[in-house]
Amino acid sequence: MREVVRPGGYHPSSEPALLVLARGDQVSLPGTSPALALEAREWYTFVEQREAHVSARWRVQLTGYDYALRSPDARSEFLAFHLHPDVPNSASPHLHLGSALLRRPSFATAQIPTGWVSSAEVLRLLIRDLGVRPLRPEWDALLIEASSARSTARATP
Amino acid sequence: MTTRTRSSKARPAKPKPEFISREEGWQILEEQAQKNPGLSAAEFIRKWDAGEFENPDTPAIISVYMLLPLVR
Numbered sequence: 459m460r461e462v463v464r465p466g467g468y469h470p471s472s473e474p475a476l477l478v479l480a481r482g483d484q485v486s487l488p489g490t491s492p493a494l495a496l497e498a499r500e501w502y503t504f505v506e507q508r509e510a511h512v513s514a515r516w517r518v519q520l521t522g523y524d525y526a527l528r529s530p531d532a533r534s535e536f537l538a539f540h541l542h543p544d545v546p547n548s549a550s551p552h553l554h555l556g557s558a559l560l561r562r563p564s565f566a567t568a569q570i571p572t573g574w575v576s577s578a579e580v581l582r583l584l585i586r587d588l589g590v591r592p593l594r595p596e597w598d599a600l601l602i603e604a605s606s607a608r609s610t611a612r613a614t615p
Numbered sequence: 616m617t618t619r620t621r622s623s624k625a626r627p628a629k630p631k632p633e634f635i636s637r638e639e640g641w642q643i644l645e646e647q648a649q650k651n652p653g654l655s656a657a658e659f660i661r662k663w664d665a666g667e668f669e670n671p672d673t674p675a676i677i678s679v680y681m682l683l684p685l686v687r
Contacts, residue, residue, distance in 0.1 A: 473684060473687060474684055475684060476681070476682065476684035476685060477632065478643075478681075478682065478685075481635075481643050482643050482644075482646065482647045482682055497678060499678070499681035499682065501681065501684065522681065523681075524674075524677055524678060524681045526674055526678065532650070532651070535674055538674040538677070540672070540674075540677055542672075542677060542680065542681065545671055545672055545677070545680070546666075546671065547672065548671075548672045554673075554674050556674075
């Protein structure tokens, strides 16, 4: 099993470089029962730190990721962690839950990692994706305003 | 006196990333696009660039989208 790097992935570029596990295939994870498989893709860029010493002049910055947990036959999807801000309506990191989760009791007690989640983001999930009817038609603008006001008060985790 | 000996168990070698050519990138993209959602790489790119995926943010679509740097 190897990671595969896109051509030119060692040089700065306006386009993101790609690191992908196992040439894009899933990798079965030992010790899981029923079995799980992992698929992983990462986009990265090189950021120049002009003030830094030459040995630390460049740092790698992750700009996108897709980490997916599936069954080894790829028929069942459990979780997919996504960050792909260039995709319309997908600016923030997020998590997709597969219906196969309901058949895996171990997920009920697992602490699945997330980034910091604001109440505005939870409300947006309820309205945009889960069909909750908002009381105010300008709900989107209100949530944006609330997010902006809260972001300055957010503690660094 | 206690004698400590270095473990004779060798650590597994750290895997090195594999750099691939643009042609290999196309092959990988073709394989993965065919698996799901069952399109050729060229057709996937055409549909993506044209905005023809009704709901692009699904794991199956994003899984292939994230491989586009292989060929771009």
